[in-house]
Amino acid sequence: MSSFVAQRNGQAATAEELAPLAFAGYAHFTAMQARGGRVRGLDLHLERLRSASLELFGRAVPDDRMRSFLRAALEQGPADVSLTATVHSREGEFTAGGDGAEPAVLVRTGPPASGPQGPLALATVEHERFLPAVKHVGEIAKTYLLRRAVADGYDDAAFLDRHGRLSEASIWNLAFWDGTAVVWPDAEVLGGTTMGVLRRRLDGLGVPQSVREVRPADVPGLAGAVVMNSWTPGVAVHRIGDTPVPDAPEFRELLHEAYGAEPLVAP
Template sequence: MTSFVVQRNGQAATAEELAPLAFAGYAHFTAMQVRGGQIRGLDLHLERLRSASKELFDQALPDDRVRSYLRTAVEAGPADLSLTATVYSPAGEFTVAGADAEPEVLVRTGPAASGPQGPLALATVAYERVLPAVKHVGEVAKTYFLRQAAGQGFDDAAFVDRRGRLSEGSIWNLAFWDGTAVVWPDAEMLGGTTMGIVRRQLDRLGVPQRVQEVTLADLPALAGGVVMNSWTPGVAVHRIGSVSLPEAPNFLELLHQAYQAEPLTSP
């Protein structure tokens, strides 16, 4: 029998083990979609966990051990599922973890997801995440600004930094199209694994790409925009703040084509 699981270090997690984590917020994670028991961009997920662990805990678990925890969870569930791997220190919050406080891994699986249909309208919010390069937990601002945006009639929020640059969405990376090339915003942000997959596959396909600062004033000159995350390589965005973006079905198709070109890997 297969089922969705919550596992700690490859074993079923108990309520006693989970209780302190329910009230903690010093951890990092990666989220992925599993299809046919395999994962796209597994190397990017492992690199994310490795680099974030070194940043937060001054050490990282070996990749083969992390893969074994992922594999145990995947094998316990259906062929298609969502998986979140969270790395935390048993020393907990508000402590100076010693070298012997080796990080531990909590893995949770659930139903497969593919994201919203779109197109989306994004409210603009002046906000910069702490440790933007780390996918860490306890970010109340992301849900808060999503709820604020929904209350204003938008679907979600896009963040603008102190220099007026668009950086990312609440749980999304942003990407734009100028008619011939993909434009990635230049700002402090979390580099998404789906973003990494798409970028390297666009390179393989010979599609021009560039990184540049993008402000609200730059949007009228662009030919389309999307958001992407572990759910999907592209959901169309038709408005950011008060600025409309044109439909760009070819751009959307190109991003999905690039994502599908990434090989699936068993954990």
């Protein structure tokens, strides 16, 4: 088959089931790229869904059941797709909840994506996400700040926390290169699945990594920067605010090599 799907708990979602979700903001999700019906970092996606469900709902869908939902969606579409799994409460939004029901899962597939070519210019904006460790829905600020950045002549926005540290970008993790080591920002961020894949694969390749605070004043001393998400392990950043960032093709090649070393796994 060649059609994309929207399934709720492994079955085609009806209009009646989808209607309440149109205005729902109390949910979380993970997004992935499937190639040949397989994904990288499946364990990280499952861990993300499990931990976020426990945080938001106090109960999580078992991994084997979640995998069956992912598998059902992949079996009904093309071999290469973008897939999003959204977990929501059956009690809905603006309720106290408390009945202990297992959350419901909406899985959607769409055309595969690989992200922008870059290089990107990032505006710096003071912003901190609520519950930064959870990939939750309804984040109007990210789209608003992205659009403001584009209106100001940038490609996207990078966030500064209350301490003036660079943390993440609108839908991206940030990573830097100091010439010998990969530098991950020390700040409260969403730990991306691509970021997790890269950290363990870079360890396997013996590439030095560090976690340290990065402020705008530190950018001139860096040798390169990228953004990453489920689309890609690295898109070049050539400017942060008014500060140019050197091109570092060897950095991007290293990240793509590390990412490619992660096996594709069927749910």
